[in-house]
Amino acid sequence: MNPSLQLSQFDYHLPSELIAQTPAATRSGSRLLHLDARSALHDRLFTDLPSLLRPHDLLVLNNTQVIKARLRGHKDSGGKVEILVERITGPTTALAHVKASKSPKAGTRLRIDDAFTIEVAGRQDELFELEFPARVLDLLERHGATPLPPYITHEAQAQDEERYQTVYAQAPGAVAAPTAGLHFDQPMLDALVAQGIQHAFVTLHVGAGTFQPVRVEDLSQHQMHAERYVVPQAVVRQIEEARRQGGRVIAVGTTSVRALESAAAQAGCADDPLEGDTRLFITPGYRFSYVDALITNFHLPRSTLMMLVSALAGMEPIRRAYAHAVQSRYRFFSYGDAMFIESPKP
Numbered sequence: 573m574n575p576s577l578q579l580s581q582f583d584y585h586l587p588s589e590l591i592a593q594t595p596a597a598t599r600s601g602s603r604l605l606h607l608d609a610r611s612a613l614h615d616r617l618f619t620d621l622p623s624l625l626r627p628h629d630l631l632v633l634n635n636t637q638v639i640k641a642r643l644r645g646h647k648d649s650g651g652k653v654e655i656l657v658e659r660i661t662g663p664t665t666a667l668a669h670v671k672a673s674k675s676p677k678a679g680t681r682l683r684i685d686d687a688f689t690i691e692v693a694g695r696q697d698e699l700f701e702l703e704f705p706a707r708v709l710d711l712l713e714r715h716g717a718t719p720l721p722p723y724i725t726h727e728a729q730a731q732d733e734e735r736y737q738t739v740y741a742q743a744p745g746a747v748a749a750p751t752a753g754l755h756f757d758q759p760m761l762d763a764l765v766a767q768g769i770q771h772a773f774v775t776l777h778v779g780a781g782t783f784q785p786v787r788v789e790d791l792s793q794h795q796m797h798a799e800r801y802v803v804p805q806a807v808v809r810q811i812e813e814a815r816r817q818g819g820r821v822i823a824v825g826t827t828s829v830r831a832l833e834s835a836a837a838q839a840g841c842a843d844d845p846l847e848g849d850t851r852l853f854i855t856p857g858y859r860f861s862y863v864d865a866l867i868t869n870f871h872l873p874r875s876t877l878m879m880l881v882s883a884l885a886g887m888e889p890i891r892r893a894y895a896h897a898v899q900s901r902y903r904f905f906s907y908g909d910a911m912f913i914e915s916p917k918p
Contacts, residue, residue, distance in 0.1 A: 628819030
């Protein structure tokens with residue numbers, strides 16, 4: 573990492589009214605800001621994406637599924653608690669954030685929805701180890717709520733259960749959506765295949781840490797949160813084939829970037845999936861192994877994701893792109909508009 577990088581270099585002013593509170597009327601109905609390989613900006617629509625892709629390009633999408641990770645209940649003492657499951661660690665166990673007037677100690681029982689009781693088994697740093705009375709996924713599906721990001725001000729509704737989930741979600745485990753994928757509907761995916769553009773799936777279970785602010789000015793001191801990823805060897809072979817045929821590897825979302833680049837460090841390992849916990853922190857100066865271009869939403873000021881897109885496109889082009897997006901009234905964050913970023917030509 574460049575030791576001179578400072579948090580303040582990734583700040584920008586965002587009027588609060590530009591933070592999208594609801595999704596576009598249709599999945600592919602958003603705008604698309606195109607930052608091309610010459611660092612020029614183009615205002616487009618997301619439905620223009622097929623015209624920007626070429627035969628043999630490979631789209632890599634994150635097929636994680638958002639779980640209903642938010643639970644509300646009370647302690648035996650009567651105090652209210654709010655639980656956000658961060659990671660399922662076994663059939664009946666999970667790590668979670670627990671918000672209460674006093675932090676619960678090991679042995680504390682948490683009553684949820686007057687339906688079941690969770691026991692606090694211990695603690696790992698900021699997270700609590702929880703023991704559920706039955707399969708965690710089943711109980712969350714019946715009693716949990718979709719965990720919308722902190723900047724969305726309404727409680728999760730039926731529309732959010734559908735739209736805060738990609739159409740290709742298959743692997744339950746995320747507590748935040750891989751939001752670049754929310755723009756894709758099945759007709760667009762089918763049209764891209766018909767156009768000779770392939771797609772592949774990786775998995776990275778997005779954690780609540782994605783919304784945590786960076787708390788140090790000197791970025792070399794930042795500790796990245798961990799997220800679980802899986803990249804099948806078949807996807808590595810698809811990448812190699814796309815490159816052989818002159819295609820580009822286009823990550824759909826920063827989570828796909830982190831999965832792919834984490835897997836690149838393991839490349840050459842047998843036929844097993846490339847998987848593990850990643851704390852990969854991508855900042856300007858990083859050399860990408862697999863990713864040539866990125867489809868992404870707009871990111872929070874001073875966030876690690878602003879640093880990632882600046883690493884791919886360059887700090888000045890990203891500053892210019894975000895200033896243009898604010899001036900042009902693009903919609904920001906999870907339910908907002910998209911960008912298509914091509915890595916600059918050398």
